[in-house]
Amino acid sequence: MSALQPSELDRPTLARDRSAADADLKSVSAALRRAEFGDRMRSLLLAAPLLVLLALSFGIPIVLLLSRAVYDPTIADALPKTTAALTGWNGQGLPGDDAFVALAADLKDNQAKGTAYELAKSLNARLPGARSQVLKTVRKLESADGQAALGAIKSVPFWSAPSTWPTIQNGTRSLTSFYLLSALDLRWNADGGIERVPPEQAIFIQVFLRTFFVAASVTLATLILGFPLAYLIANVPKGLAAILIVAVLLPFWTSILVRTAAWTVLLQKFGLVNDFLLFIGVTGDRLDLMYSRIGLIIAMTHIQLPFTLLPIYSVMRTIPPSQMKAAYSLGARPFTAFRRIYIPQVFPGVMAGCMLTFILCLGYYITPALIGGASDQLISNFIANYVNVELNWEMAAALSFILLVFTLALFGIFARVLGLDRLKLV
Amino acid sequence: MSASQAVAPANGAATARPAQASGPGFVEFAEVEKSYDGRTFAVTRMNLAVARGEFLTLLGPSGSGKTTTLNMLAGFERPTHGTITLEGRPVDRLPPYQRNIGMVFQNYALFPHMTVEENVGFPLSVRQVSKADIAARVGRALDMVRLKQFGDRRPSQLSGGQQQRVALARALVFQPSLVLMDEPLGALDKKLREHMQLEIKQIHTMLGVTIVYVTHDQSEALTMSDRVAVFNQGGIAQFGSPDDLYNTPQSSFVAGFIGENNTLEGVVDRVSGEQCRVQLNGGGEITALAVGVTQGSACHVAVRPERLSLSAAANVGNALSATVDGRIYLGDHLRLLARLPNDQVLTVKVGPEATMANGETVTVSCAPNDCRAFPADAGTGGATSKQGRTK
Numbered sequence: 001m002s003a004l005q006p007s008e009l010d011r012p013t014l015a016r017d018r019s020a021a022d023a024d025l026k027s028v029s030a031a032l033r034r035a036e037f038g039d040r041m042r043s044l045l046l047a048a049p050l051l052v053l054l055a056l057s058f059g060i061p062i063v064l065l066l067s068r069a070v071y072d073p074t075i076a077d078a079l080p081k082t083t084a085a086l087t088g089w090n091g092q093g094l095p096g097d098d099a100f101v102a103l104a105a106d107l108k109d110n111q112a113k114g115t116a117y118e119l120a121k122s123l124n125a126r127l128p129g130a131r132s133q134v135l136k137t138v139r140k141l142e143s144a145d146g147q148a149a150l151g152a153i154k155s156v157p158f159w160s161a162p163s164t165w166p167t168i169q170n171g172t173r174s175l176t177s178f179y180l181l182s183a184l185d186l187r188w189n190a191d192g193g194i195e196r197v198p199p200e201q202a203i204f205i206q207v208f209l210r211t212f213f214v215a216a217s218v219t220l221a222t223l224i225l226g227f228p229l230a231y232l233i234a235n236v237p238k239g240l241a242a243i244l245i246v247a248v249l250l251p252f253w254t255s256i257l258v259r260t261a262a263w264t265v266l267l268q269k270f271g272l273v274n275d276f277l278l279f280i281g282v283t284g285d286r287l288d289l290m291y292s293r294i295g296l297i298i299a300m301t302h303i304q305l306p307f308t309l310l311p312i313y314s315v316m317r318t319i320p321p322s323q324m325k326a327a328y329s330l331g332a333r334p335f336t337a338f339r340r341i342y343i344p345q346v347f348p349g350v351m352a353g354c355m356l357t358f359i360l361c362l363g364y365y366i367t368p369a370l371i372g373g374a375s376d377q378l379i380s381n382f383i384a385n386y387v388n389v390e391l392n393w394e395m396a397a398a399l400s401f402i403l404l405v406f407t408l409a410l411f412g413i414f415a416r417v418l419g420l421d422r423l424k425l426v
Numbered sequence: 427m428s429a430s431q432a433v434a435p436a437n438g439a440a441t442a443r444p445a446q447a448s449g450p451g452f453v454e455f456a457e458v459e460k461s462y463d464g465r466t467f468a469v470t471r472m473n474l475a476v477a478r479g480e481f482l483t484l485l486g487p488s489g490s491g492k493t494t495t496l497n498m499l500a501g502f503e504r505p506t507h508g509t510i511t512l513e514g515r516p517v518d519r520l521p522p523y524q525r526n527i528g529m530v531f532q533n534y535a536l537f538p539h540m541t542v543e544e545n546v547g548f549p550l551s552v553r554q555v556s557k558a559d560i561a562a563r564v565g566r567a568l569d570m571v572r573l574k575q576f577g578d579r580r581p582s583q584l585s586g587g588q589q590q591r592v593a594l595a596r597a598l599v600f601q602p603s604l605v606l607m608d609e610p611l612g613a614l615d616k617k618l619r620e621h622m623q624l625e626i627k628q629i630h631t632m633l634g635v636t637i638v639y640v641t642h643d644q645s646e647a648l649t650m651s652d653r654v655a656v657f658n659q660g661g662i663a664q665f666g667s668p669d670d671l672y673n674t675p676q677s678s679f680v681a682g683f684i685g686e687n688n689t690l691e692g693v694v695d696r697v698s699g700e701q702c703r704v705q706l707n708g709g710g711e712i713t714a715l716a717v718g719v720t721q722g723s724a725c726h727v728a729v730r731p732e733r734l735s736l737s738a739a740a741n742v743g744n745a746l747s748a749t750v751d752g753r754i755y756l757g758d759h760l761r762l763l764a765r766l767p768n769d770q771v772l773t774v775k776v777g778p779e780a781t782m783a784n785g786e787t788v789t790v791s792c793a794p795n796d797c798r799a800f801p802a803d804a805g806t807g808g809a810t811s812k813q814g815r816t817k
Contacts (some may be wrong), residue, residue: 325502326535328522330549331600337523340548345538 005243069179069397075171076120079106083172089164097150097168100159103168104141104149111138125392126178130311168418177399204382204399208406210376214368217363219308219354221301226309226353234316244269252306260367263299264290267371291373299371300364307360308353315349348418355414359407381404451475452636453499453604455674457509460494467808468494469644472508472659476638478584478603481630484637485647486657487683492640495657497636512604528597528605528635532612534589536581542568542592543577549600567595570629587618594626595706598633607639611646623649648672656680656756676717678800681728688734688772690727694719694799702799708768712744731775732763733796738786745791749770750782 075256076083081102089095110116120134136157144152152158181187185202189195232245246317251259267289272287327337365380379399390414453476460469469491477480481725484492497503499510501522509516517525536545546567551561568574571591590610593799597605611619627650630637641647646666647654656663664671664680675681692706702716704727712727720727748764750773762774762782772790782788
């Protein structure tokens with residue numbers, strides 16, 4: 001069409017019809033667009049139930065949860081009078097008595113409404129030790145009014161400590177960067193700048209690094225084990241290949257919980273692995289495989305192997321044997337042919353498999369919880385802990401947000417390096 | 427070379443020696459056998475000599491052993507018995523990458539992750555040729571196949587014919603003395619195939635390289651080759667120039683495989699010298715050249731459509747009466763289908779001016795020297811006996 005168009009229009013006899021032809025073309029393309037739009041709508045309609053389900057059960061909850069990382073109105077809601085009293089305060093030293101009075105009134109209101117504990121917990125997240133102080137103050141205020149209330153609150157030294165009021169003022173701002181900074185072991189200092197938290201309080205950077213290290217180790221291990229196996233499956237006769245594929249997939253069909261539990265049986269001090277190692281004399285003593293980094297990596301490698309292997313296998317299967325034959329006939333030694341002809345062609349599959357495993361490992365929860373020791377807990381375990389035990393959803397949201405950003409950034413780098421269209425995931 | 431002619435030796439295995447080669451051949455197969463499972467043979471007791479600089483075609487139906495033969499020469503398969511020599515040197519233990527043989531594959535096997543230039547430069551770069559040298563030689567090779575302007579494209583951006591030419595350039599760029607081609611034109615359409623046949627032939631003449639070419643297309647073999655080895659069931663049925671194969675086939679298989687043929691079944695009445703008298707099944711008698719037939723045995727008489735004529739003159743030798751059963755118009759000539767009294771239909775090639783109408787009675791005649799009588803039992807087996815023997 002496009003090849004014909006210019007020459008047809010350039011003919012002198014047709015030139016005067018050009019505008020008419022253009023108009024025709026426009027109406028044709030408009031009609032085409034309309035038809036395509038209808039088609040697109042119809043196919044969208046077919047996917048609509050799934051899209052609605054995804055939005056309701058996945059999209060909206062994620063957005064709501066993640067928004068907790070930056071939006072926390074608990075303190076502002078609980079302390080409306082204090083919030084008003086602190087609007088003019090410059091943050092230096094202690095605020096005026098009106099702030100103390102307002103705080104006393106707010107605390108009494110909370111006690112009356114039964115929300116005092118919630119407030120205490122929320123303050124405690126920002127100011128360790130605040131919970132008991134708040135509850136103590138609330139009890140003292142029960143029998144005090146007006147001037148007595150001011151005296152009662154001033155009698156608790158906590159409220160005159162230098163870090164208390166700036167923290168409260170910070171807390172009264174609903175939109176906060178406190179949790180995100182905490183998730184990276186950072187905090188606001190008194191001068192309004194960002195600083196690292198003291199080493200004894202810093203935990204999350206270390207946990208993130210540990211998570212990345214474990215994910216990278218598992219990815220490497222699955223690649224080293226999976227690549228030769230994928231090559232074997234891709235190059236044996238069809239019947240044998242089917243058997244091998246089933247052997248690879250069989251554990252894949254078992255629940256991850258069951259497989260993890262099985263590893264706890266194998267890896268424990270008097271388990272089969274230790275028995276075997278002792279029997280063949282590799283070690284003189286029983287190893288601590290359970291609750292250790294190495295045990296965690298072994299179990300995760302086993303679980304992740306199919307994820308790395310299958311994309312590699314699916315790419316290898318598409319490379320005809322004539323490729324290597326051609327390389328040999330052109331004078332390439334086996335290693336050269338492998339390096340220059342085979343590897344570049346399976347590379348997209350290798351990247352896809354490694355990326356899949358790496359990203360899945362970043363979110364591992366059950367296996368580190370059951371097999372890892374206290375120092376082998378990954379970031380997901382901390383998130384779960386904040387959700388289930390500490391009931392600090394803001395912190396959980398912040399950690400999830402950081403993890404999500406890292407994961408997406410990683411995916412972006414993969415896609416950029418390789419091109420998303422070359423990434424052969426299946 | 428037209429004088430070279432294969433003869434079926436008494437032991438049944440075909441032996442073929444080039445007439446032009448003095449001393450040992452450039453490539454020689456001596457008593458080569460290949461079996462994949464230890465019971466059946468893909469190639470049996472094959473002897474074949476390729477002369478330097480010739481264009482030799484291995485022709486045969488699928489499963490006849492021609493590709494196995496090529497793979498053994500390339501080094502992808504090891505013979506289970508016998509020796510292959512290249513320039514007087516046994517190569518059986520030499521891996522393919524040390525044989526210095528260029529190869530063009532059926533589906534080209536271009537490297538999809540490399541550009542055309544990188545593909546063609548690959549054999550040079552693995553030979554540690556300098557970068558400048560590679561660029562110059564790749565340029566010349568691409569020039570030769572007229573693809574100079576496509577150097578930075580990927581194979582997937584080229585048409586089938588262009589990919590084929592890249593594969594050709596890649597197999598020739600490192601100046602191998604021997605180039606193997608495994609049905610290189612199989613994936614192309616008819617017109618492009620004919621064009622590429624000429625192009626490959628021109629390159630062969632220009633470079634003087636030895637080419638061993640595998641095809642199942644007999645017309646391709648006749649067009650391109652200096653000599654053709656016709657494969658059947660793991661052995662060479664006949665080895666000779668295209669002219670030999672067409673005009674003096676040594677077996678019913680070769681007669682049927684190369685070109686068009688009419689086959690008449692019958693029994694040998696008597697053999698006298700070179701000729702024999704054959705009693706046709708269903709009536710009629712014919713005089714034919716005796717090619718390995720004995721008196722009283724069943725035989726197949728083969729005669730080309732263009733050697734049959736519809737003249738009534740009885741002095742040309744054989745004459746059979748028949749009815750015209752159909753006319754096939756082919757532009758430059760006509761094919762008449764002539765039905766014999768025994769209901770067998772012969773194809774006769776006549777000029778386009780022929781006027782015979784359907785149902786008309788005609789006399790089909792031919793010279794005895796144009797009819798060749800082959801033993802019927804070895805009909806499809808050619809000169810080689812049936813395979814599948816057990817060890």
